[in-house]
Amino acid sequence: MRLKDKRAVVTGAGSGFGAGIARKFAAEGAHVYVVDVNADAAAEIAQSVGGTALTCNVADGASVAEMARTILADGQLDILVNNAGVTHLPGPMEEITEADFDRVYQVNMKSVFLLAKAFVPHFKSRNSGVILNVASTAGVSPRPRLNWYNASKGWLITATKTMAVELAPDGIRVNAINPVAGETPLLKSFMGEDTPEVRAKFLSTIPLGRFSTPEDMGNAACFLCSDEASMITGVAMEVDGGRCI
Numbered sequence: 001m002r003l004k005d006k007r008a009v010v011t012g013a014g015s016g017f018g019a020g021i022a023r024k025f026a027a028e029g030a031h032v033y034v035v036d037v038n039a040d041a042a043a044e045i046a047q048s049v050g051g052t053a054l055t056c057n058v059a060d061g062a063s064v065a066e067m068a069r070t071i072l073a074d075g076q077l078d079i080l081v082n083n084a085g086v087t088h089l090p091g092p093m094e095e096i097t098e099a100d101f102d103r104v105y106q107v108n109m110k111s112v113f114l115l116a117k118a119f120v121p122h123f124k125s126r127n128s129g130v131i132l133n134v135a136s137t138a139g140v141s142p143r144p145r146l147n148w149y150n151a152s153k154g155w156l157i158t159a160t161k162t163m164a165v166e167l168a169p170d171g172i173r174v175n176a177i178n179p180v181a182g183e184t185p186l187l188k189s190f191m192g193e194d195t196p197e198v199r200a201k202f203l204s205t206i207p208l209g210r211f212s213t214p215e216d217m218g219n220a221a222c223f224l225c226s227d228e229a230s231m232i233t234g235v236a237m238e239v240d241g242g243r244c245i
Contacts, residue, residue, distance in 0.1 A: 012084030014041025020214020
């Protein structure tokens with residue numbers, strides 16, 4: 001029960017890594033606010049973990065502000081996990097549409113800014129809080145044809161470090177995890193097509209020889225958000241089976 005009596009927000013928690021993090025946090029004693037733009041998905045995960053489902057477009061300031069008001073009206077918040085993320089389909093960088101670029105920017109980057117504005121003042125008022133950003137190995141060792149997605153995750157790693165430095169005097173820790181691709185709804189988008197041949201080629205770049213799982217991310221996130229990691233801040237932990245070696 002490493003997160004006993006903690007209250008945590010997990011964005012993009014209706015599926016994939018976010019759902020895995022929500023399940024692990026709940027199993028370790030936290031009350032989880034399952035935040036997702038898909039109301040049905042959020043409700044399903046929240047019901048399964050005894051949490052609270054909230055529908056929110058994390059790229060929209062008004063939607064984030066309303067979500068934050070709802071949560072803080074219940075009491076204090078201890079943990080914020082910025083997990084929501086999207087990608088564009090693989091392609092030459094100059095052929096990615098402006099609409100796809102804007103979507104990646106808004107969900108992967110702008111949302112972190114909006115959620116910081118919503119919750120950092122609360123954390124500062126308590127001189128306590130943990131923020132975890134779900135970045136990617138793409139921000140450390142980028143693959144071709146995912147250029148603007150790679151760039152957004154590189155930005156998130158730098159944002160994690162600068163947030164950690166600025167917020168440390170306020171008792172707030174900020175870390176990131178860098179997953180390799182996993183069995184989530186985004187996998188097909190990363191690969192372009194989901195065939196045995198493409199999977200084998202992708203897996204050949206991961207020394208441990210498997211995709212990451214939501215449970216892998218939940219375990220790493222739980223450690224970094226727990227008091228066991230009280231001396232860890234500004235870290236972007238690779239949870240990647242050796243992909244970035």
